[in-house]
Amino acid sequence: MPRADRAAIAREAARAGGAVAMASFRRDLDAETKAGQTDYVTSADREAQRRIAAILSDRFPDEPFVGEENDALGTVPESGPAWIADPIDGTNNYVRGMRQWATSVASVRDGTPIAAATAVPALGDLYVGGPGGVTRNGRPVGVNDTGEVARFTVVPTIWWPRDRREEYARAAEAIVTRFGDLLRVKSVQVSLALLAAGSIEGVLTNVETNPWDTVAGAFLVEQAGGTVTNLDGESWQHDHRGLVASNDHAHDEVLTAARAIDPSTESADSP
Known part of the structure; x- marks a missing residue:
């Protein structure tokens, strides 16, 4: 599949997972801690990851899925295609009602990314990276030229x-x-x-x-x-x-x- 198509699917999956997380944002939600007192996980993390995994497995049933939560692989395969997703990156912000959290999906081959999307639903932004560069909400963006x-x-x-x-x-x-x-x-x-x-x-x-x-x-x-x-x-x-x-x-x-x-x-x- 062309990289541009993989970028489109990464965008679809990130947007869908972000929508699941957004539905529970600033609602009563039980939060658990994992490795440390500030390392949170919620039911929204798990539900969003399941939504992402469902979209990707429907399109690519034979490609491994790597994710943060425990129903996914924890390491990236050294060879072949795979998908990597974080349902809510910034869960500490999420549980505090702060808007700086993201849902990210990347397509990799032999461990190297070839397409990616990051949705920031609470801020209304969707970043997509593919062979043509990066867009935010459909418009091209790039790093700035500040050198000082x-x-x-x-x-x-x-x-x-x-x-x-x-x-x-x-x-x-x-x-x-x-x-x-x-x-x-x-x-x-x-x-x-x-x-x-x-x-x-x-x-x-x-x-x-x-x-x-x-x-x-x-x-x-x-x-x-x-x-x-x-x-x-x-x-x-x-x-x-x-x-x-x-x-x-x-x-x-x-x-x-x-x-x-x-x-x-x-x-x-x-x-």
Whole structure:
């Protein structure tokens, strides 16, 4: 199937899953915690993922489905086609009635994304990435051309657990001492979509990432003209530790900030 068609199906699935989640947004909803006190899951997460999986299995019954909740695969196959979805990225925001959460779907082949969509229903936005670039609500968007780091807004993302809180502090210091401002969105996919659309200039983390949190958004950034690397400055892959994304202007500065979070990479040679 052409990549453009896969992008259309990713859009359909993300929109449908987002609609399921939106139906329960700001309603009474039981929330459970998973790995930590701020790591929430709700029935809306599970229902939205089931809706996404149903759409994809109807179109691609033989392609693996990777998702955050426990009725899906937890790892991306090394070869062949597969789909990756996050029903609600930013569940902490979702359960608090905040609008910055997303439903993301990505199509990958041999572990590499080829199409993706991120719906942000509470804000009325739908980002789609395919061979022709990135659109938001049907209109082309791209990373901005800001090159002055004093004007950059950079997002520290993923979550540093209580036993790694000193890294969170270093992330904040690394950003506010180098760039114009820091923005904490609390949704990786929303952060990466904002970067792809030119609203911010950088997104960074040094911690381990999950494919459902990152693959769709990283693909949007690259298709929109940005750069995504790991902490070594190499092209980012879903199984790498850390993620550094920028509008491709002064990427080295964003990478340096990300390395400053982690003592094991702080002394690495400049790219």
